[in-house]
Amino acid sequence: MTARVWLRVDPLFTADVKLLVSLFLPGAQFTSGAPATDAALAQDELAIVASIVCTAADVCATVTLREMVNGLSALRETTRKLSRGERIGQSEQRPLTSSATSETPLPSTSSVTVETLRSDDPHTDRKLRVLMKRALRFALHEALAATTGRRLTWGLLTGVRPVKLLHEWQRQAGQKSEEALRERLQREYLVSPERAALAAEIAVRERAAVPDLETLDREVSIYIGIPFCPTHCAYCTFPAYSMVDKARYAFTFLDALLQEIKMVGRVLREKRVGVTTVYVGGGTPSSLRPDEMRRLFDALRTEVGGAWREFCVEAGRADTITPDRVAAMAEYGVDRVSVNPQSYHHRTLRMMGRGHSPEIIDRRFALVREAGIRNINMDLILGLPGETGDDVAYSVERTLALDPDSVTLHTLSFKRSSEVTEKRESLVVPDDEAMLLMMRAAxxxxxxxxxxxxxLYRQRDILGNLENVGYAKPGFEGIYNIAIIEEAQTIIALGGGAASKWVEPVTRRITRHDNPREPLAYVNAIERVLAVKERALIRICEQIGAAH
Structure with missing residues (x-):
């Protein structure tokens, strides 16, 4: 196992290189520079030097990688050339060479050479910088794959939204077939055939589920954050404060939230901007009492009412789903509810801090179904500590036995500051191969x-370098999920810890505004929150009006 990686790379690309190396070599420590001699390179160390040359015609990245193999210094050099016109790529990998002495030394410096106009600067030219990153990451991926004997399932794609790239291709070149999208992902981004097929399938299905995806930015969607939970789950980092906190200031929190809703409704009416979907998340929105729910839902209908395509409420904790809460949801037209088991194993639920039994999930699901709510989603997490493939198969079987309208399969990710991350070294979780088999079976x-x-979306530090995937019966797809993951429209987020995303309709430039996370801080800052958000909302609504 590689313990340390020496890096010599231009600072403009250091973060990208470190991220890709970390996916191949988890836990490796980075040191800037390179060892002075081969003798200074230990058996468990790797040295990487990257350089990029830009001309008026193309970009060429070269990655030189050296390691010690059986006491000998082994050198590997990989290049990737991309045309600046047609973005056509060529790559070359020189075979591994070994020597007892340093006959082929590492390059003494990393470099970025631009042999074009003085104004052609990767620091200011985003298109050039993206092309340089692609060339560098391609060469680095191939060098590391040859060295480690493994390839990344998502290849060069390390971001949250891989399918968004396919929509950009569709936008630039018109409708492309699923096959064409799949082949391009494999060819240009080294995505595995299995993952490329999944991404291409989803890109096509998203456009079928939301035919006006390209013009969805004419409207906005609204997210309501309710930052309270019965207990804090070990894998979660969403805003989730205790029910003791809720009892202390839920009323003042709702007062502040209703002020936000009123302001947003007024601006949207004045600017004649419609609302596509409303999503109430958290936290656990079903931790609100029925009268608190009705107060919230009444404000939403009064201030931002209309023919929403979807009104979704997260009722993720089965122990908060009661007949009177479900009745309140049905009364106000909630048509999509999430009832999330995460696992059907009592020991796992207890270890993860979820205060309910597997049996209660089935009964609470039935409550929601009997209320006539059209679309019920259920979430499962694959890779929870201590669970095997058979455990996951059992949870999937129990979930499907209820005949949900949609199911979301999450892969466990080690989010910063979560309890599972803090205890990671002591937890037993599946390895990459086991995770892949679990996901395939599910x-x-x-x-x-x-x-x-x-x-589909991905997260950093996700087991097996995999993904989270939402499945649905045809016609039951979550519209809000597609809109937010593909960043297809502005999401106005209200409440504690809620993060708004302003999507400019012409440039598709995205900015965000975060509300204070802690409920009392949100309440105390509500006047400032309203002032800042109103200015941003007016600006984006005026842009929507001008564009359409």
Missing amino acids: DHAVRSAGLLPYY
Whole structure:
């Protein structure tokens, strides 16, 4: 196992290089520079030097990698050339060479050479910088793959939204077939055939589920953050404060939230901007009492009412789902509810801090179904500590037995500041191969039940370098999920810890505004929150009006 990686790379690309190396070599420590001699390179160390040359015609990245193999210094050099016109790529990898002495030394410096106009600067030219990153990451991926004997399932794609790239291709070149999208992902981004097929399938299905995806930015969606939970789950980092906190200041929190809703409704009416979906998340929105729910829902209907395509409420904790709460949801037209088992194993639920039994999930699901709510989603997490493939298969089987309208398969990720991250070294979790087998088996089972993948997103430090996938029966896709993951429109986020995303309709430039996370801080800062958000909302609404 590689313990240390020496890096010599231009600072403009250091973060990208470190991220890709970390996916191949988890836990490796980085040191800037390179060892002075081969003798200074230890058996468990790797030295990487990257350089990029830009001309008027193309960009060429070269990655030189040296390691010690059986006491000998082994050198590998990989290049990737991309045309600046047609973005056509060529790559070359020189075979591994070994020597007892340093006959082929590492380059003494990393470099970025631009042999074009003085104004052609990667620091200011985003297109050039992106092209340089692609060339560098391609060469680095191939060098590391040859050295480690493994390839990354998502290749060069390390971001949250891989499918968004496919929509950009569609936007630039018109409708492309699923096959063409899949082949391009494999060719240009080294995505595995399995993951490329999944991404291409989802890109096509998203456009079928939301035919006006390209013009969805004419409207906005609204997210309501309710930052209270019965207990804090070990894997979660969303705003989630205790029910003791809720009892202390839920009323003042709702007062502040209703002020936000009123302001947003007024601006949207004045600027004649419609609302596509409303999503109430958290936290656990179903931790609100029925009268508090009605107060919230009444404000939403009064201030931002209209023919929403979807009104979704997260009721993720089965122990908060009661007949009177479900009745309040049904009364105000909630048509999509999430009832999330995460696992059907009591020991796992207890270890993760979820205060309910597996049996209660089935009963509370039935409550929601009997209320006539059209679309019920259920979430499962694959890779929870101590769970095997058989454990996951059992949870999937129990979930599908209820005939949900949609299922979301999450892969466990080690989010910063979560409890599982703090205890990571002591936890037993599946390795990459086991995770891949779990996901394949779950995918097959869910598809066999008639649910098809319709949206996808990834997270950093996710087990197996995999993804989270939403599946649904045709016609039951979550519209809000597609809109937010593909950043197709502005999301106005209200409440504690809620993060608004302003999507400019012409440039598609995205900015964000975060509300204070802690509920009391949110209450105390509400006047400032309203002033800042109103200015931003007016600006984005005026841009929407001018563009359409």
